[in-house]
Amino acid sequence: MSGPVSRSIDRLSGAGDDRYVVIGAVILSTFFIGFGGGVIFPILPNLGVILGISPFMVGVILSANRFSRLVANAPAGILVDRIGTRTPFVVGMFVQGFATLGYVVAIPAPVPEAxxxxxxxxxxxxxxxxxxxxxxxxxxxxxxxxxxxSMGLIRGGVLFGAPTGMVVGGVVSEIGGEIAAFLLATVFAFVASGLAYATIPETHVEGDARESVKPWDVDTSVPAVTVGLINFAVLFVYFGVLFSTLVLFLGENDIGLLGFDAQGTSGLFMAITVVTAGLFMFLGGYVSDLQQSRVPVLLCFLGILFVGFVLLASADSAGTLAVACLFIGAGQGGTSGPMMALLGDLTDDGRMGRAVGTNNVLGDVGGGVGPIVSLPVTELVGFGPVYLACAALPLVAGVVLLGGVYRQTGQFLPGTELPNL
Known part of the structure; x- marks a missing residue:
């Protein structure tokens, strides 16, 4: 391996402590931005009640960030491979901070949907x-x-912040109102932005190695598409369906916790799934590092996700719903670290930004289509059939995984130290 990426890695390879500092800085920054994002999530699905917006429009609002990422993901990955990691990371953090401020303006605005x-x-x-x-x-x-x-820790950074934000967002919105919750989210988003500016180094390119960006230069390799399709399935059922329908499911079944109504309770149950996911992101990634292949670990957690949605389809109390959320969180989180690590194992370092962009595009299609499909469909057929249909998707993802890795490597259980193919 040669070129700007290898030279950047060489600077870190001699100092193991520096690697932990870099990973820690990213985790801390994404933790705070995750907290800000978590605060708003118990509120957004309930905009129909708060502002009188139709279920379809609520679904569009929930999905809008994922659809904009569909356009931005591939260029972002290309940009990283061309100019490096630090500037795009810091700019992205500040953009999210200003976006969160927009929620504060939206509540009293004449056209809040816009x-x-x-x-x-x-x-x-x-x-x-x-x-x-x-x-x-x-x-x-x-x-x-x-x-x-490393992948599990970083992917879990957002999710360890989000559950705290979800609980706080649900509670603060009930006690102080939606604007107070959005203001709190804005503060934490800008704290994350400042932290990123102060701590994140450049790891990907040398200053003299920067090249122009070609928007069409995306990664359509077998590893990128395979991992992306798994990401599609997981995010469709988790963010696209569960998070979008949970507050409505709680209201219809009259399930509550600690005296909170559906909005406050949804934040608590979301936190259960996200805390569990965050823990299993690290565990799944760590176990996959110890194994000769990441594929068995991935298949195991996809199976756990399947069981979680089967349990969710029959949940009728706070206890049974909590068990289902634990399985779903473990399944979603456990796939994350090994999934991204597998992508790194099979992708040349100089194209990793592009591969991540492809993965994120397919994941955002799943997370974006989920609310638009699930909210109207649950009104027609109910929650049980929708959740059972979601249970099938992790099984399909397992088949895609096996087919993709075999096509790329000629093995069903490729090792973690294979050369980038």
């Missing part, structure tokens, strides 16, 4: 830059023996 849509579109652009850089940084400073752990 403000929410604009804010969500901006958030998507900012998060495209952050995600493309965060995973590329993890790949840059890791090797096959530590990549799963």
């Amino acid at each position: 403000w929410f849509l604009t804010a969500r579109f901006l958030w998507g652009v900012g998060s495209a830059l952050v995600f493309a850089t965060a995973y590329t940084i993890a790949s840059d400073v890791s090797d096959g023996g530590s990549r799963g752990t």
Whole structure:
């Protein structure tokens, strides 16, 4: 391996402590931006009640950030491979901060739908830059023996902040109102932005190696598309369906916790799934580093995700719903670290930004289509059939995984130290 990427890694390879500092800086920054994002999530699905917006429009607002990422993900990945990681990461953080401020303006605005849509579109652009850089940084400073752990830690950074934000957002919105919750989210988003500016180094290119960006130069390799399709399935059922329908499911079934109504309770149950996911992101990545292949770990957690949605389809109390959320969180989180590490194992370092962009595009299609499909369909057929249909998608993703890795490597269980093919 040669070129600007290898030279950047060489600067870190002699100092293991520097790698931990870099990973820690990314985790801390994404933790705070995740907190800001978590605060708003119990509120957004309930905009129909708060502002009298139709379920379809609520779904569009929820999905807007993912659709803007569809446009921004691939250019963000290309940008990272051309100019490096630090500038796109910091800019992305600040864009998300200003987008969160837009929620505050939206509530009293004459046309709140337009403000929410604009804010969500901006958030998507900012998060495209952050995600493309965060995973590329993890790949840059890791090797096959530590990549799963690094990916799991960074992917869990947002999710460890989000559950706290979800709980706080649900509680603050009930006590102080939606504007107070959005203001709190804005403060934390800008704290994350300042932290990123002060701490994130360049890991990907030398200053004299920067090249012009070609928007059409995306990664359509077998590893990128395979991992992206798995990401599609997981994010469709998790963010696209579960998070978008949970508050409505709680209201219809009259399930509550600690005296909160559906909006406050949804934040608590979302936090259960996200805390569990965050823990299993690290565990899944760490275990995959210890194994000869990441594929068995991925298949195991896809199976756990399947079980979680089967349990969710029959949940009728706070207890049964909590168990389902634990399985779903474990399944979603456990796939994340090994999935991104597998992408890093099979992708040349100089194209990792592009590969992450492709992965994020397909994931955002899943997360974006989910609310638009699930909200109207649950009104027609109910929650049970929708959740059972979601249970089938992780099984399909397992088949895609096996087919993709076999086509790329000629093996169903490729090792973690294979050369980039």
